[in-house]
Amino acid sequence: MVSEKSKNDYNGFKEKFPEVFRIEPASICNLNCSHCPTGLSIGEDQGLMSLNTFKRIVKDIKDIKLRVVVLYHGGESFLNKNIFKMISSIKSIGIG
Numbered sequence: 001m002v003s004e005k006s007k008n009d010y011n012g013f014k015e016k017f018p019e020v021f022r023i024e025p026a027s028i029c030n031l032n033c034s035h036c037p038t039g040l041s042i043g044e045d046q047g048l049m050s051l052n053t054f055k056r057i058v059k060d061i062k063d064i065k066l067r068v069v070v071l072y073h074g075g076e077s078f079l080n081k082n083i084f085k086m087i088s089s090i091k092s093i094g095i096g
Contacts, residue, residue: 024073
């Protein structure tokens with residue numbers, strides 16, 4: 001039986017969402033390390049996340065109870081000129 005809270009909460013999806021959420025603001029790197037999959041990605045779609053895309057993600061996750069948002073996955077996050085705006089956006093929803 002599904003509780004009333006779960007029915008109103010995407011059938012429990014938010015309750016089961018991980019506490020750590022990872023966003024990759026940049027899937028590129030300024031180094032070409034031979035041991036790194038980011039540096040070796042040839043022909044892959046790589047680039048920088050737009051601020052508009054990031055804001056849509058923040059809007060979608062703002063009501064989910066997250067402990068941490070990691071702004072890194074494999075690329076160099078500081079190559080994205082909007083990284084400080086992205087950090088501020090995450091802090092504005094109470095994470096950080």
